[in-house]
Amino acid sequence: MKRSTSLLAALCSGLVAGSLTPAAHAAIPTVVAGDGVLCDLTRTVSGGATDVRCLIAAGADPHYYRLTPANRRDISQSKVVLINGYGLTPTLARLSGSFSLVPVGEQAVPSNPSKDPHLWHSPTNTSAMAVVVSRTLQQLPISAESKAGLKRREQTVTSILRDLDAWNRRQIETIPSAHRALVSEHLAFGFFTDRYGLKQVAMIDDYATGGQLRPSSLKSISNAVQASNTKVLFAEQQPPSKTLRRISKRSGKPIASKILFADGVAPGKSLIETATANTCAVVNAQGGTCDQAGAKALQQRWETVR
Numbered sequence: 001m002k003r004s005t006s007l008l009a010a011l012c013s014g015l016v017a018g019s020l021t022p023a024a025h026a027a028i029p030t031v032v033a034g035d036g037v038l039c040d041l042t043r044t045v046s047g048g049a050t051d052v053r054c055l056i057a058a059g060a061d062p063h064y065y066r067l068t069p070a071n072r073r074d075i076s077q078s079k080v081v082l083i084n085g086y087g088l089t090p091t092l093a094r095l096s097g098s099f100s101l102v103p104v105g106e107q108a109v110p111s112n113p114s115k116d117p118h119l120w121h122s123p124t125n126t127s128a129m130a131v132v133v134s135r136t137l138q139q140l141p142i143s144a145e146s147k148a149g150l151k152r153r154e155q156t157v158t159s160i161l162r163d164l165d166a167w168n169r170r171q172i173e174t175i176p177s178a179h180r181a182l183v184s185e186h187l188a189f190g191f192f193t194d195r196y197g198l199k200q201v202a203m204i205d206d207y208a209t210g211g212q213l214r215p216s217s218l219k220s221i222s223n224a225v226q227a228s229n230t231k232v233l234f235a236e237q238q239p240p241s242k243t244l245r246r247i248s249k250r251s252g253k254p255i256a257s258k259i260l261f262a263d264g265v266a267p268g269k270s271l272i273e274t275a276t277a278n279t280c281a282v283v284n285a286q287g288g289t290c291d292q293a294g295a296k297a298l299q300q301r302w303e304t305v306r
């Protein structure tokens with residue numbers, strides 16, 4: 001969030017210093033990035049080429065998001081509204097106006113049989129989303145120099161995400177094979193578990209219809225948790241829900257000390273920091289070892305995308 005503001009500030013001070021013409025300054029189009037990791041991804045790919053406004057704050061739940069008056073103002077000024085798609089934010093999918101609404105995830109990952117919106121848990125999906133964002137922004141009325149900048153940042157971003165994918169794989173390989181499982185409440189990590197060969201158990205979504213935990217569901221969940229051979233159960237919020245505490249008690253599996261971020265970036269963190277934190281939380285809890293220095297190096301590269 002900070003980066004775009006400072007870039008714009010730099011552009012505005014450039015204007016004052018006379019290094020930019022007023023026309024060039026006024027020509028920067030406004031773009032809205034809706035949900036999931038799109039805010040950080042779009043700001044990073046955009047750099048100073050567009051003025052990116054984000055709707056959903058880090059840590060907020062995209063599934064039940066309601067627009068604020070400030071959001072509506074940003075949307076009315078924008079040429080393009082980028083959303084994740086696959087039903088992540090029903091509120092944003094219904095928007096209409098004088099802008100193009102681009103479901104980035106649906107274009108980037110057209111083959112998604114379960115229509116799981118949590119695409120970004122696989123860096124290959126996030127990378128495909130970066131390409132869609134870059135190509136969408138290149139359609140806007142911006143200078144040739146800005147278009148070249150978009151192309152350059154698209155390549156840097158996809159290269160960092162390729163290395164994140166390889167880093168993830170190396171971390172997961174440190175988990176003893178018997179414990180390669182990810183047990184959480186909701187069905188949100190399928191792209192992660194499929195990509196890296198972990199067993200996914202979504203306790204509530206798989207076993208409790210409508211989120212109701214009946215005694216029979218509690219028994220099925222407990223059996224599935226035991227069968228997964230996981231060491232821990234993952235919460236998606238702090239403190240853990242009452243339901244999760246009941247499952248923990250029944251199954252005899254402790255709740256992991258670190259939560260997983262299912263629905264977007266962690267507050268104050270980039271998508272790289274969020275992804276590496278999730279991976280390390282799983283790896284450390286399941287008996288592997290996490291390469292923190294490698295995670296930090298990826299983040300440093302992300303911060304310096306220009």
Ligand SMILES: [Zn+2]
Pocket residue numbers: 063118188262263
């Ligand atoms: Zn979700």
